[in-house]
Amino acid sequence: MKNTAQWFTVDKAGLAAVATRRGTAPLLLEPVQNAWDEEGVTFVKVDLSPINGKPQVTLRVEDDSPDGFRDLADAYTLYKQSYKIGNPEQRGRFNVGEKFLLSVASEANIISTTGSISFGPDGRKLERKKTEAGSTLTATLKMKREELDKSLVLLRSMIPPKGIRTTINGEVLRQRKPIAEDTRTLQTEIKGDEGGFKLTRRKTAISIHKLLEGETPHLYEMGIPVDKLDCPWHVDVAQKVPLSVDRGSVRQAFRLDVERHIAEIMADDVTPEQAQGGWMGTALEAMEDEDAIRSVIKARVGDAVIFNPLSPESNKRASDAGYAVIHGRQFSRAAWEKIKLAGAIVPSSHKFDDGKMKSDPDGIPPVPGDQWTRAMKRLAEYIKQFALGTTGKSVGVKLYNDSGLGFAGLCGGRTISINVAVTKITDQFQVDQLLIHECAHLKVSDHLTNAFYNECCRIGARLRTLEATL
Known part of the structure; x- marks a missing residue:
């Protein structure tokens, strides 16, 4: 059996099936994000057009990176460690994006400062033709008109970095002014001590953007939409976001952490309708501000x-x-x-008042009976006759004399208390008005019920038969 230096062989159709689990549209973001990551880039031009008579499109992505495509082998080598892995402020890490895109292409070509490479039915071919600066990727992709329209919507939803003029079919992607910004600590991925990835937390800028017409809320990684959000805004994180290999989803814990920060940042501006969202209830559980x-x-x-x-x-x-x-x-x-x-x-x-007497902090006692004035004695006797005549119940009487107490009258058990400091005890109308209320409590405790209202009315009517007066 013939030996080979390679351990693995990749099936193009199988790779395409994995790459298109979320459709073809997200794959079109890959060459754009790669161009944005390059130093010195000032423009990125994307053209996506249908091919007449076929369910296919032509994709062309051009940039002006001074270094161009650093190693053309990256276009066909799976999982070669990316030079971007150590920089949390660059988007790339897995080095699979171009391969995913090329797996769904029937033919493609890349030309850059380091040479060119073409892909077709007969395989790949390296060529000497090169550019002085920048790279251009051209690919033919299978795509129906409906997905073409969705792809253009997705491409136009990107948030371009400052200083990089980005066009989609000749239309300049406008810079979006965030409605809010803040610096927060979020999880990100960096290069591990022994290669691979390591999760860490670092401070980064978070920008919050209004949705444009037809858009749905997304989480962005440095301008590239990577996953949907439940909150009503786009949220752009200015560092690597912990993503799945296909860049199609984030960890649930990370999403919840982001939405908690968004709730805190937008708290003063959130509308009642926005505050009702289920995402806000979940964010509330983790909020610290x-x-x-x-x-x-x-x-x-x-x-x-x-x-x-x-x-x-x-x-x-x-x-x-x-x-x-x-x-x-x-x-x-x-x-x-x-x-x-x-x-x-x-x-x-x-x-709100609970209808109950508040205990006095100084524990002020009632006036002793041997210190009652003649008017107080007459009041006490009248209270007993009033209660017995209108409710049929015998009551005890306590009299207080302190304007600092928080009541004029109260009923507790079978005792009625009157604060003579705030009640004109020689005024028949005022006293009767107070006693109707307090005696009604001999039967009903809750002021705010029909039963209490009816008892007050019954006692008021019963007064017509009461002979006692002050």
């Missing part, structure tokens, strides 16, 4: 309080005031931890 958390929650739920099962009146008062009353099931446990840490929403009882 407390100001951003508060802004996101404000946009997502507006004025809101947390439902307090121990304070039904506070919940009702909040709802009546136009606040959203948020229940536990509306956010995940992780999101609630962030919300509470940032104080983004507080329990309803923190903002």
Whole structure:
């Protein structure tokens, strides 16, 4: 059996099947990103046109790189280590992009400063023809009109680097001004100590862009769209993004990390509609910026309080005031931890009265009975007669005399308390008005119910038969 120095043989059709799992369109980005990565490039020209009468297109990509195609063998050598692997601010790393593109071509040609190479039915052929600067790739690809249209949309969605004039079928790709920018720490890939890749984290610029008509949100790696996003913007990361070999997807953990940063960066500008997105709920679970958390929650739920099962009146008062009353099931446990840490929403009882007497911090006692004035004694007797005559219940009476206390009257158990410091106890109307309210609590505790309203009405009507007066 004849020996050969090569361990592997690659089947072109099999490689094409792998390369086109996401369609042919993404492969057209490969020569563009390679050109953008080269030092000294000032223009990249892309032409994609149909071939009359055939489901085929001609692709032509030209650049003016001073060094050109450094090694023509890279065009047909799979997984040769890329010279870009050590630079996180260059897009290439796997050195398979050209091979994926060429695998779907029926014929192709590359001419550059180091020579030229052609690919056809009879294989590949190296030639001496070369350029003084730059490279040109020409390829014939199988492609129907529908995919041609999608390919042009994808190519026009690229975000060109500053200083590199990029055209698609003669149309200049315009520079896009981001709506927001920031520097964040993200995962990236660099060359490992013993070759291969190593994941690390480094600071990088993140740019956020509005969508143009017909576009869907994408994650970009230095201007090249690499995966879809759930957030409503394009997000461009200015360093290598951890990608699959076909450059078609990113790790889920990386995507979530990016969307968390985007939520923080855009927190002050996010609309209520954008804040409702499922991506925002997930991002909220990982957000660290407390100001951003508060802004996101404000946009997502507006004025809101947390439902307090121990304070039904506070919940009702909040709802009546136009606040959203948020229940536990509306956010995940992780999101609630962030919300509470940032104080983004507080329990309803923190903002609205619960109808209960607040304990005095100094523990001010009631006025002792032996210190009651004649008017206070008359009031106490009247309260007992009022309660018995209107509700049939006997009550105890406590009288307080401190304007610093937070109540005029209260009912606790079978005791009615009146703060004489804020109540004109000789005013029959004022006293009756207060006692109707407090005596209704002998039967109903919750102010904000029909039962309490009806009990107040019943007691008011019952007063017509009460003979006692102050």
